[in-house]
Amino acid sequence: MNVLNFIHAFFSDGSHWHGYDGIPTRVTEHLRYSLEALALAAVIGLPVGLVTGHYGRGGNVLSLIATAARALPTFGLLVLITVIVGFSLQFVMIPLVVLAVPPILVTTYEAVRSVDPSPVDAARGIGMAEPRILLQVELPVALPLILGGLRSAAIQIVSTATIAAYVGLGGLGRYIVDGLYQHDYEKVVGGATLVAAMALATLGVFWAVGRIAVSPGVRRSA
Template sequence: MDLFLQGIAWIFDPANSAGPGGIPQRLAEQLAYTFGAVAIGAVIAVPIGLLIGHTGRGRDVAVSLSGGLRALPSLGLLIIFALGIGIGFKAPLLTFVILAIPPVLAGAYAGVEAVDKRTVDAARAMGMTEWQVLTKVELPLGLPLLIGGLRSGILQVVATATLAYFATGGALGVFINEGLKTRNYAELLGASIIVTVLALALEGIFALVQRLVVPRGVAAGRVTDVRARSTRPRTVVGNSIREGK
């Protein structure tokens, strides 16, 4: 408990927030890697996912590709890109993009696939083109699952972005590495708390966004199983009442 309080004290120590290399700068770097990687991953994965979900073609390939990318070790990729290929500061961003693509891709095609086919057939019967069906029917209805994929990608990247230190010396991983080297456990724990709180905050924000993007018609159409009490009188148990008495 004392060590935990020391970590909290380290976070609020003004000496750790002032000047270059302080907590605000490292936190900004962590967020930049996170949102930058997910944004690039979304540009790549969302169109492919929507196409797969709309046409139904290539789903097995997408599932296999997503599973393969998920299995790749992030630290191993980072070292290969930074040292083996020698792309320097671009190595963390490329690594995190690869990490972000599978959940975003899965959310995109799963969202479109989840739309009721009767709704899609009705849209086509009204004379909508395939592009209109995708953009005006499938995409709005599948948007919650798409946001869920982005949410999953951000959560995976924001925690892994601490590894950027090994290539660029940036992000919150700087404090974790320094704490390990100098055995400054207050710094190590403080940085870990920041990463944890950041992940929980982003989780809460995107969970709220995911609820807000549910179309009104879909939200209003959800039926709550409310069983009203019967208005019929209970059966009288006992002697029957005879007429005339």
């Protein structure tokens, strides 16, 4: 059978649409893992990137941290954590967050640093406080690049969250792991197709968010 036949066989099988191992259940689990990891990474990366970018300090340190975090093997880190502390969803989040923080952190820093200094100087000239300058002047202009960093992190998380299945948790990775163990390549291809579809859907969501959140003037100049 070729790949298209595997895909058709997987999605046309009614047993894959019901129960604890059904597609709706696995998609919901995968989406929950991904959203939780992205939210945690954003809580860490966005404030640090915004503040350091605004004040123009710590860029070299951020680059070193980001490089070190990217060098960590996500799967190896997951296995190590599991061996040390056991099976738990909260510990599965750690390698996913470590994976997602660098693109958010570095892109946010660079986005704020790339804002034209003229309106920033004008805002200071009329007496605006630094937090207001960051949130009302720099952030709206930097938002397209910031969303780009969040999008990159989200795609990486969605693609990598399949590792949760290796430590006994759910998500779309269950189809891949179980399919390989059972030599059921229909299930493997179906799971991989669902992960790819979710990654494409993530791109669409961020495109829509950008159209809504970014002002037309900033979007045109970007």
